Amino acid sequence: MARAPDPSTNRRFATCRTIAALILRDMSATYGRSPGGYVWMVLEPVLGITLLTAIFSAGFRSPALGTNFAIFYATGLVPFLMYSTISSAVANAVRTSRPLLAYPGVTFFDTLAAKLLLTTLTQALVSLIVITAIRSIYVTQTVIEFGTILTGYTMLIGFAAAVGLLNGFLFMKYELWGRVWSIISRPLVFISGVIFLYENMPEPYRGWLWWNPLVHCIGKIRSGFYIHYDALYASPIYVFIVTGLVGLTGMLFLSRHYRELLEI
Numbered sequence: 001m002a003r004a005p006d007p008s009t010n011r012r013f014a015t016c017r018t019i020a021a022l023i024l025r026d027m028s029a030t031y032g033r034s035p036g037g038y039v040w041m042v043l044e045p046v047l048g049i050t051l052l053t054a055i056f057s058a059g060f061r062s063p064a065l066g067t068n069f070a071i072f073y074a075t076g077l078v079p080f081l082m083y084s085t086i087s088s089a090v091a092n093a094v095r096t097s098r099p100l101l102a103y104p105g106v107t108f109f110d111t112l113a114a115k116l117l118l119t120t121l122t123q124a125l126v127s128l129i130v131i132t133a134i135r136s137i138y139v140t141q142t143v144i145e146f147g148t149i150l151t152g153y154t155m156l157i158g159f160a161a162a163v164g165l166l167n168g169f170l171f172m173k174y175e176l177w178g179r180v181w182s183i184i185s186r187p188l189v190f191i192s193g194v195i196f197l198y199e200n201m202p203e204p205y206r207g208w209l210w211w212n213p214l215v216h217c218i219g220k221i222r223s224g225f226y227i228h229y230d231a232l233y234a235s236p237i238y239v240f241i242v243t244g245l246v247g248l249t250g251m252l253f254l255s256r257h258y259r260e261l262l263e264i
Helices: 007-030 037-059 069-096 108-137 146-173 174-186 205-209 213-223 236-262
Strands: none
Touching: 007 108, 037 069, 037 108, 069 108, 069 146, 069 213, 069 236, 108 146, 108 236, 146 174, 146 213, 146 236, 213 236
16 A cells, blocks of 8 residues: 655655745846846946955055955955845845735745845855956965865855844834935945955054944954965854854744734
């Protein structure tokens, strides 16, 4: 007598199929509407790196690390843009998927997972293209330590997803919060170790900046490119604790209130 399939196994397959379908839909809606959709994903960090390189190379002989301005700013700006894009995508995942949640086979978790996976894979590909291109064009004198870089990106992606989860609830609950967040998050590029090294900041500002998880993430990633840069201040444990607290809080509030918030 044939054994009936395990219901939990069927549900897992259904969830995977749903997430895959949502990813394909988002790819078409987000990047496929115009021929330049995917190109702009690469051009944005390239233009930012070019601008920073032009500005600071005019006033300084060498960057804070190494001898090449482009790779120094790329190892800061590319991860920062990944954080910004992932957190924004996750924050808006449920709200932008309102029509799809009317289908019984689609859950709010499916929409979050699809957005997170697609955005992470896209940004990882962008990072690979930009960093590889710079290292191919210039003599950067960098040595790749994949383990360290992977740790840094894991910290970054986890924190970005956590911020997105909490903001996903706050954006729907409080309309004003979206405007407030756009204002208070603008200085992040200047206080996250993108342009300047954490060690070069004077006290007491350096002590304050330590509490910014992005400083730890970007410092860890940079240390994977510069063999003599240890970034001893970067604490994965601290970032993962903050990520867990923020992410669990956001997931708890979203799971309990997303239906009533979508009806507002």
